[in-house]
Amino acid sequence: MRIARYHTAHGPTRLGRVDNETVTDISEVVGGTSLRALLPLLPSLRDQILAADGVRHPLADVVLEAPIDNPQKFLGIGMNYREHAEEAAQAGIPVPTSQMWFNKQVSCIVGPYDNIVKPSISDQLDYEVELGVVIGRRCRNVPVEDARSVIAGYLVANDVSVRDWLAARSPTFTLGKSFDTHGPIGPWLTTDDEIEDPLALTMRLTVNGEVRQDFPTSDMIYDVYEQIAYLTQVFTLMPGDILATGTPAGIGAPTGRFLKPGDVIRAEIDGLGALENRVIAEG
Template identity: 80%
Template structure:
């Protein structure tokens, strides 16, 4: 099942079930428009959501919003693809010996087709297509074997990065990863049962139609379940928390191939759909 948050031209936010090229309003079934709030109940609500027959709209006629509203955490793992780690090493960036996690402030999140602002203070704006994992239930000390049971679903993420603030201006990654609008996610949440193997998906990112990244999720150094087990040794993951699970080779930094105003960045993951964001000049 694919669940989106959306609004029509003049209407308020609604929750919808995506069926091919249409979205059916299911807000009345769940009694609200917060996907985050119903994540723990998704398995028990599945039949009702699939049977719901609310107003239906063509996807082309609605505005899709970020599918997860106000998550507590938006976390990313650094250099978690083998080829990307080698790419980073060649660029003189140290490669960690363990899982290296950073925080993206949740205020950076925007919708799947919203603009990405290029800050005036930097000319090193970079892209990173990533498989986003959405946690479905409160969990702590989760084993690798049980980790899939706490996943609600998946979405496409672009872990937009401001490289000079990431590697040079701050001792941690947080600032360079958290500029406003630098967390586009979407286009909707695809529930876990729809994906046979999240470690066997093609990921493609293009800029103005030119493919920059084209890889598969089987190249992760630490798989999704190992990531969840590692994090939950430290803190509790909550429903709606988003884990950006790493990006493959092809980022702009090694060649200095950074984004400029007017560029259109499209990130797509097999089975999950795509997001597309135009870079706009900021102050």
Template identity: 80%
Template sequence: MKIARFHVADGPTRLGRVDGDRITDISDVPGVGTSLRAILPHLATLEEAIQASDGESLALDAVVLEAPIDDPQKYLGIGMNYKEHAEEARQAGIPTPTSQLWFNKQVSCVVGPHDPIRKPEVSDELDYEIELGVVIGKRCKNVSVEDARSVIAGYVVANDVSVRDWLMKLSPTFTLGKSFDTHGPIGPWLTTDDEIVDPLALRMQLTVNGEVRQDWTTDDMIYDVYEQIAYLTQVMTLMPGDILATGTPAGIGAPTGRFLKVGDVVRAEIEGLGAIENLVVAEP
């Protein structure tokens, strides 16, 4: 299934089932409501009713898509997790880690798939990072690599927008440089895990104003999504709706100084998951 959060004009948020170029309102299905995070642990039991729903059907281009998970308890990202990207990061002055390197993106950065990205007044080093976003579906701790897929609800396209000078010079923990408001666009919807044959074999492409900047596949990860979940759950309990940004491939702006500017349009697309597209605007 593909499940989106959406609204029409200035109307309330609803949940919808996405089929092709249309979306069907499922908010009135018993047990569904309007919070995708709340129903993640129950998706298996709700699936039949969701698939059978004959709620209002709308064209996708007639609605406004919102962040599929707008209220995660945690948004975590892993650094330098693609082989070629680790090398370009090294060239940009970021040492290659010898183990999984995790950081927080504060959840206040999350925005929808077509919301604007603000360029901060305090930096001219605004960068992009296409990433496969993994959404956790159940409370879990000490998960083995072999069982890790069983705790995944589904996937989103993520752009781990980064402010490089705050990341490196002013905030060496990465958190501040990863957490500016609007720097966590995700979407366009949640694609449930059962729809994806192999999340480690998906093509991902990011363009800026139509120019391809990143074009890679998820099989180049150093630590795959299952190893990431196993590693993290040794430390913390992951909760339904938690988002893991699983790394970005080569092609970021930092090594060449090709940072984002006001007016740029950034499009990130992952095979089977759809695309998000965001306009860079000046900070108000």
């Protein structure tokens, strides 16, 4: 099942079930328009959502919004793909010996087709296609073998990064990862039951049609279950929390091929859909 937040021209935000090229309104069935609030109820409402026969719209006629616009946490893991860690090491960046997590401030979140703003204070704007994991229920101290049970579903994320603000301008990654508009996610939430194996998906990212990243999620150093187990030793994960699970090799930093206004970035993952965002100048 795929669930989206969307609006029609001049209309309010609604929740919808995405089927092929249509979206069916389920807002009345689930009693609201917050996907984050719906997640804990999703198992009990599944049959009603699948049977919902609300107003239908062609996908082409609606504006898709960020599936989760207000998570408590938006967390990312650094250098979690083997070849990406190797290219980072070649650029002189130390490879961590354990999971390295950082915050993306939730104010950076935008929708799957919204613009990405290139900040005027940097010329080192970079892209990172990532598998986003959305937590479905409150959880703490989750064993690796039980971690999949707390996942509501998956989405595509682009962990947009301002490279010179990752280290040179801040002792942590948070500032360089959290500029406004630098967290496109979507295009919808694909529930966990739709994906046979989240560790066997292919991720691709193109810039103006040129392939920059094309790797399977199996190249992760720490898989999504190990990530959940690691984090929940420290704090409680809540429904709607988003984990950006790492990016593969091919980012712009090693070659200096940074993003510029006018560039169009398409980030896609098999079975989950695609984001397509244009870079615009700040101002």
